[in-house]
Amino acid sequence: MAVDREQVLRAAASLLMRKSSATMDEVARAAGISRATLNRQFAGRDALVRALEELGIAECEAAAARAAVDDGPAADAVRRLVRELEPAAGLLAFLYSENQLFEGDEQNEGWTRLDARVVALFRRGQEVGEFRIDLSPVWLTEALYGLLVSAAWAICEGRVAPNDFSSNVTELLLGGAVRREK
Amino acid sequence: MAVDREQVLRAAASLLMRKSSATMDEVARAAGISRATLNRQFAGRDALVRALEELGIAECEAAAARAAVDDGPAADAVRRLVRELEPAAGLLAFLYSENQLFEGDEQNEGWTRLDARVVALFRRGQEVGEFRIDLSPVWLTEALYGLLVSAAWAICEGRVAPNDFSSNVTELLLGGAVRREK
DNA sequence: TCTCAATGAGACACTGATGTCTCATTTGAG
DNA sequence: CTCAAATGAGACATCAGTGTCTCATTGAGA
Numbered sequence: 001m002a003v004d005r006e007q008v009l010r011a012a013a014s015l016l017m018r019k020s021s022a023t024m025d026e027v028a029r030a031a032g033i034s035r036a037t038l039n040r041q042f043a044g045r046d047a048l049v050r051a052l053e054e055l056g057i058a059e060c061e062a063a064a065a066r067a068a069v070d071d072g073p074a075a076d077a078v079r080r081l082v083r084e085l086e087p088a089a090g091l092l093a094f095l096y097s098e099n100q101l102f103e104g105d106e107q108n109e110g111w112t113r114l115d116a117r118v119v120a121l122f123r124r125g126q127e128v129g130e131f132r133i134d135l136s137p138v139w140l141t142e143a144l145y146g147l148l149v150s151a152a153w154a155i156c157e158g159r160v161a162p163n164d165f166s167s168n169v170t171e172l173l174l175g176g177a178v179r180r181e182k
Numbered sequence: 183m184a185v186d187r188e189q190v191l192r193a194a195a196s197l198l199m200r201k202s203s204a205t206m207d208e209v210a211r212a213a214g215i216s217r218a219t220l221n222r223q224f225a226g227r228d229a230l231v232r233a234l235e236e237l238g239i240a241e242c243e244a245a246a247a248r249a250a251v252d253d254g255p256a257a258d259a260v261r262r263l264v265r266e267l268e269p270a271a272g273l274l275a276f277l278y279s280e281n282q283l284f285e286g287d288e289q290n291e292g293w294t295r296l297d298a299r300v301v302a303l304f305r306r307g308q309e310v311g312e313f314r315i316d317l318s319p320v321w322l323t324e325a326l327y328g329l330l331v332s333a334a335w336a337i338c339e340g341r342v343a344p345n346d347f348s349s350n351v352t353e354l355l356l357g358g359a360v361r362r363e364k
Numbered sequence: 365t366c367t368c369a370a371t372g373a374g375a376c377a378c379t380g381a382t383g384t385c386t387c388a389t390t391t392g393a394g
Numbered sequence: 395c396t397c398a399a400a401t402g403a404g405a406c407a408t409c410a411g412t413g414t415c416t417c418a419t420t421g422a423g424a
Binding site for chain 3: 002023024025035036039043044045
Binding site: 219 | 369370371372373374
């Protein structure tokens, strides 16, 4: 009888990723509940988006923890991170387009924490000599987000194969498009 | 006295890139005109977005033409393309988040044409041996869009330096993050 | 200077989404 | 089985955004 909030959030994310302008009624229907119940769980659309934001942050931080981004070679850490981040990519794609979240006076500090971890990863790779130094860690972090979102979208629209998600993002981010001999 | 439609579109794009939920009233104020005039120029918000889409397509195609994407080494063509695309990146970022444009029954064929040109560029690079073949041209195209949007956003929020736009996108897309000896 | 088209300002009704409420029904625990 | 809590369905008022209209004002060209 009790509604599973997380299941509702996942259904909402799945719908909002494809149609960010979906109505609360559509979200409720997609989650298999009534609009009344949806409003009982989340007081208003804003609260729903905030909850999705919290879920996204939690999933990303959990992914970073599972990937152990501070251990081993930085390149391998990036590969693990991307692989662990794949399930959250759809949610990330929605939040990425919800720039309403960032235009306010203050953004959720969870993003700050997450950014710090990823930036630290790229900086570590630079200091060890694995990554080039002419691309700033901040830009590499932003690029990682962008590639994750692009890949999620491209897969969602059937332009690229779902199985290639991880390798597509990782290979392009680390190796680039230019062919290397050897 | 006569309103410059293109100037209005640019002001609208500049605002909508930062706040995609901006009101028609806000858009009009940002463009320095009244809401009545805005509605005289663009019959409704939908028409405004469509006009922005047309402008974006036109700018991208003009950039592709200026960059002569079919001439010379593919890597250099990509560099030229990114450089020419920079002024349109902001508009592209807005359109990218306006997934409402793609969820309809039919998307503007301008995107199809543009995609075809960029895909052809990457495919040419692969056939010549410049680009690696384990990343599909379609994915490289999507990644290019994603990096352009990421870079535009990061600059808009002051996270990276505006001057680094072209090199950031180009270097990461072509070379990747991993450092190469010589 | 005169004229007329275009603009700005404001009022107006309309639409769609939203949030809240009620009540019948269902579900799960005791 | 019984009952309390939660849900679903629907009605309702509210509100913000939108599109349209009118009218006074502006400005460029004849």
